[in-house]
Amino acid sequence: MASLPTTTSGYRIDLTAGSFDGLRLDETIPVPELGARDVLITLQAVSLNYRDIAMPLRLYPAYTKEDVVPCSDGSGIVLAVGSEVKALKAGDKVCPTFFQDFEDGYATKESRATSLGGLNDGVLRKHAVFNEKGLIKLPDFLSAQEASTLPCAALTAWNALFGVEGRALKPGHWVLTQGSGGVSLFALLFAKALGANVVATTGEKSKEERLKDLGADLVINYRENPTWGLTAKEHIEKQGGTGAQHVIEVGGETTMEQSLKAVAPEGLISIIGFLGGGMGERKTGFWDCFASACLVRGVLVGSKKQFRDMLSFMEEKGVRPVVDEKVFTFEKAREAYEYLQAQKFFGKVVITIPE
Ligand SMILES: NC(=O)c1ccc[n+]([C@@H]2O[C@H](COP(=O)([O-])OP(=O)(O)OC[C@H]3O[C@@H](n4cnc5c(N)ncnc54)[C@H](OP(=O)(O)O)[C@@H]3O)[C@@H](O)[C@H]2O)c1
The missing domain is CATH 3.90.180.10 (Medium-chain alcohol dehydrogenases, catalytic domain)
Structure with a gap:
């Protein structure tokens, strides 16, 4: 050698x-x-x-x-x-x-x-x-x-959607993704591959069509529509749902308020990122979670077992990053x-x- x-x-x-x-x-x-x-x-x-x-x-x-x-x-x-x-x-x-x-x-x-x-x-x-x-x-x-x-971006999205027993994403559920960054795009791909519905947000006009091409059922521009969470919830209710079963929260303090508007009762908000900055600027907390009757979970990437599960799912469903x-x-x-x-x-x- x-x-x-x-x-x-x-x-x-x-x-x-x-x-x-x-x-x-x-x-x-x-x-x-x-x-x-x-x-x-x-x-x-x-x-x-x-x-x-x-x-x-x-x-x-x-x-x-x-x-x-x-x-x-x-x-x-x-x-x-x-x-x-x-x-x-x-x-x-x-x-x-x-x-x-x-x-x-x-x-x-x-x-x-x-x-x-x-x-x-x-x-x-x-x-x-x-x-x-x-x-x-x-x-x-x-x-x-x-x-x-895959190791961070994809696995984080996978853990958010499938990591809590009894709360794993199911076909027909609604997922709300924020922006078109790495974690959010993987969440969109996994959700659509499973037969779930997705409301995606973006701040860029040019990315709206591309999100639709990947299967997003509704795309909302968060710069043009600051109450995007409420809009997402109204849209899901018109389709017979109660809100998003999963929210991929990557914005942080600045987006949490709208995430809490969009989430379904007993739905899961996965706290993942802090893209919006403004740490401590807007205080969402105890009463907001109480009023939304939802689950809020911090996500930290994922385990090797989850990585293997994710690879099997991607192979079976033909998901490509x-x-x-x-x-x-x-x-x-x-x-x-x-x-x-x-x-x-x-x-x-x-x-x-x-x-
Ligand atoms: N907890 C964990 O285990 C974990 C794992 C991975 C990532 N993270 C964190 O999750 C966040 C996302 O990471 P990433 O690597 O996916 O980011 P990224 O790929 O860099 O995503 C950037 C995109 O996010 C969107 N964005 C920016 N500011 C936004 C805002 N205020 N509201 C909504 N969307 C916004 C924009 O999409 P548009 O151009 O479409 O608007 C932007 O292009 C980061 O804070 C990261 O540190 C945490």
Whole structure:
């Protein structure tokens, strides 16, 4: 076997910059020797999440390691495995999981401490070593670019829709998605593949038709219609429903008020993101939840078991991730960050990594 790399190139974030100037290429990132349960992979594609731009901009509300290798979502090929690895072999297509040690059940303090691209070095590099527990083998139907979109964005949407026993999405249910970002588009794709109905919002006229093309039953422009939650509820009631059984809450404090207007009695609001900023600006809380008679649940990505379930569902239903038409090369990673920040994309923003 050819000798394995001892160093690799990848990006790091200098957090003190407070801007994308903090992204710097490091050509000498050490590649550790393989332990018995370790797997060396060659990364082929990385996709960006809002979290990845929030970190260098110092907008991320959780601790970030100084000089971290960014990004949680990527896919690659196994280059070599440690002596005790049985489930993977050289040449297998894999994704590192967002939480490196979270097989099933509820996220614990310990499993949460194993997240990639913030607390621990992530995937925006050419090679990386992971414990076999932190890798998932991919089916053949997904390209490397498509697979790179799954570990955080897709799994979060999956967990929101299917993660609570007794509240899993069913055919005929209504889902409300906010904006056309990564998590929301996956929620739309999964819901339509199951035979559920979707009200999608967007702030961009040009994206309205594209959301309809993906199957959205109603699209509301949240900039033109600030009471979009109420409009969604009225529409669902006209169709004989009682409101949205699932709300994909990615806006945060600024959108929660309308989410509570849209949700069905006993429906589930999945609190996922903070895209709208304005932390603490609008206070929705106790009485609003009480009056809406709904369930409100914070979602933290998902487990490896949920990842496997999601892959089976995608294969069975033919669900393919939407990748934006503009794909960036490794050298142009900063441009990809700027492109995501400008929010003109439709589908996941992907960076390809050459061999
Ligand atoms: N809790 C978790 O486990 C978890 C996991 C993944 C993501 N997140 C969080 O969830 C949020 C979404 O992440 P993402 O990666 O999917 O984001 P993203 O792909 O960057 O989404 C950006 C899009 O969101 C829409 N948007 C922006 N501001 C909005 C607002 N005020 N109201 C409604 N839509 C708005 C816009 O869509 P239009 O252009 O169509 O308007 C924008 O293009 C982020 O806050 C992220 O940190 C949390």
